[in-house]
Amino acid sequence: MANSPKSILAQRIRDGEFITAPGVFDMISARVADSMGFPALYMTGSGVVASGLGLPDAGIATYTEMVSHAARIAGGISTPLIADADTGYGGAVNVRHTVRGYERAGVSAIQIEDQAFPKKCGHVDGQKLVPLEEMLTRIKIAQDCRDSDDFLIIARTDARKAAGRDEAMRRCEAFAEAGADILFYEAPATVEEMRDIGRSFDLPLMANLVEGGATPVLTPAELAEIGYQLAIFPASGFLAVTEALTSVYQGLRDHGASTATGTRLYDFKDFVSLMGFDEIMEFENRYE
Template sequence: MANPALRQAFEQKKFIVAPGIFDMISAKVADGMGFDCLYGTGFGTVASHLGVADAGIATYADMVARMGQMARGVKTPMIADADTGYGGLLNVRHTVMGYEAAGISGIQLEDQETPKKCGHTPGRRVIPAEEMVLKIKVAAEARTSPDFLIVARTDARTTLGLEEAIRRGLMFGDAGADIVFIESPESEEEMRAIGRAIAKPLLANMVEGGRTPILPAETLKQIGYAIAIYPAVGFLAVAAALERVYGHLKQQGDSIALGESYGFKRMTELMGFPEVWEFEKRWAQPDAAE
């Protein structure tokens, strides 16, 4: 069931910063940091689960299982990437129903052709706007709770230009999307133009090394955005840390002098070992030999 706190945050005009999560460790760490929302990144989830490019290879079954596992493992509301809805209108309905039943609080659907490509990468093509409008209407009808939010994304900016992207954003909002996501605007001025044109809550995708400039949260709020997602910041940091420690291990043959790490004790606490130990203590059987 969707967490009503997320819709309430938008209704209260609270600017939301949502870190990208991609596995259960990242989900657990982020869940304890006090964020209002977590973002299940498609790129990171596909990479951590399948080890392949986010290029339409992952299926609905792959993603609903992985995203649902993260959503059930945290208390913070979660928005999850669902690509194109994994097919036509019937697929979109099934995807919305599945994501909502999995405990996710918001679904992101995009207007790319199938197979889709990762945002901020070249070669993305979009379906006709009218087809995406139908997908959004089906999504809105399929949800069982108004607390389950629909994020409608357009990738039209890169191939068709900003004007077409804004036109689609307006159409998607009118069709029933709760949040409009114009992917990969290429300057702050373009982001300001989007903010002036679209009254619906807007999502900014802050990707390190991507096409869109990374702006401070206060600036994003001031120019009309309601939420900023940081899908890549977690898995980029993890990859860099692993490269460093694995490189040291390969060169030195030990893990000495690597500096401070997260700590094994903290990790056992994060994963719930103290509760397991307490359970075992309460239910321990007397030694048969005694």
Template structure:
């Protein structure tokens, strides 16, 4: 059985890549099938999406409904079942300053390589959706300061997200991003810029690692990694790609079963059962049974 990197080693690997300004691409994971599938493909980082994780866990909107306990359990399961560093969504930090401290400590203990905290009011709303409101800048600055102080590993990345662009404009979002950087955030996440020109402006203004949130059907243009790197971004996440593709596949195959009573001839691709057993680790189970069989 291959040796799994420690959580500290995974944090160090990702932090080094960010600090060395080597571009990072991170697909969204939302359950253990998506986590295992992405893990074996050699990405530098995986991103635990709040939308997808809440949807797969509870079947509910990403609207501040999932609790810290529910989310940290998912972080631990993802981190334990993969070898790739994970940056995990922690919404608003699940409350006030004390909650933020516990969130950072909990995510770090669970094995995350980074934690994302946003400046929305509670209950939060999913990015790229309307009606998001933000807390006062000074309150979020204190949250970032607490988050930085709470981590025990300096390689535990603090990702500070501002949702100010949609309701308060780009200038306010940039002002907040600069303040969050001064407070100690390692990565700045200006949510929902609405054009390539806005993304260029963010890259010119913010002298820090920047994260681009690329959502199919969202507000932000889907730029290539090469273009993002050119304009000053250091990381791109694709939080919805996995669960949107999964939903499309399920819709197709379940529709075929409903319409015809069979999957024979269905247009939706079917992942080979033999590959799924391998992905889930059945070969290790069979090897164990052969070794210890009477």
């Protein structure tokens, strides 16, 4: 469908539009981000695992947990959703099942990486890679099993931390030749390294900007200038929420007031409206 979220996102990328996608991890963050007018949102694996399971991003979440979460988010927003699918959750058949499931769930672009199971967050240590040929098979399966070419395949390499810059570049070159739609070189350490990546590839490049992580956090304008077309900010939301909750709960514990530490609270009436209560009331009134 020409006006589906995935077709809209695919066309924006083909037109050369820069895509800024904030990280969302639950329905509150998704509703807030959806109301802001971004061209895309990014379902962050780290955020989903942390908020849903209270655990680190270490390959613990299952395909079923992640695709169910993606379906809830995609079904509750109008903005195209890019979603983290980790390693594809297994072998060839699992990757096929993952790609088909994410597309049916309403996701607009799927991110698959070259880590071995169990994977690790890309901005900590401990990543182990699968052989390059195995990752190329994942990309090939994703191409063959998607229903539409508008369902974009983002191929991520974690080789930078696991095997060095040369191997990361070699893998990105192979991903491009294999037909990935977007390249994701994880964890470049300097602006100059990012600039080198930007001038090395013709495909759209995605930057992963984690505040306090391994990669310099640049503005969209700075990224576009050095050759990137997409920027995800996966941690911004859950780091902000964690800081706000810590402050509010400290105020309640120490002073008996949620605002004692100076934290501003979202207006309750606005929150009720954001969650769609006005539409519920209107619908019920129509049948009374």
